[in-house]
Amino acid sequence: MPNIKSQKDRVVQAKKEAMHNKTVIKKADAAIDSNAADKDAMIRAAVAAIDSAKSKGVIHKNTAARKISRMAKRNNKVSAAQ
Numbered sequence: 001m002p003n004i005k006s007q008k009d010r011v012v013q014a015k016k017e018a019m020h021n022k023t024v025i026k027k028a029d030a031a032i033d034s035n036a037a038d039k040d041a042m043i044r045a046a047v048a049a050i051d052s053a054k055s056k057g058v059i060h061k062n063t064a065a066r067k068i069s070r071m072a073k074r075n076n077k078v079s080a081a082q
Helices: 005-034 039-056 061-081
Strands: none
Touching: 005 039, 005 061, 039 061
């Protein structure tokens, strides 16, 4: 646990940002599952959030690529089923 005030603030900010990333990804997954009209915009937002987390070092680059790839694969599968 950090002792310096600025480090404590960074811990809180990191948790907030991680929750934001998870929320965006969950919304995109839900949009894909329900085949929502705005799913393309949700997917773009999720990919941007994943790329941002990757560039900041929050997640590994291979993890980011895997998440994006799986999301695109699910989207293509749902789109092809129509």
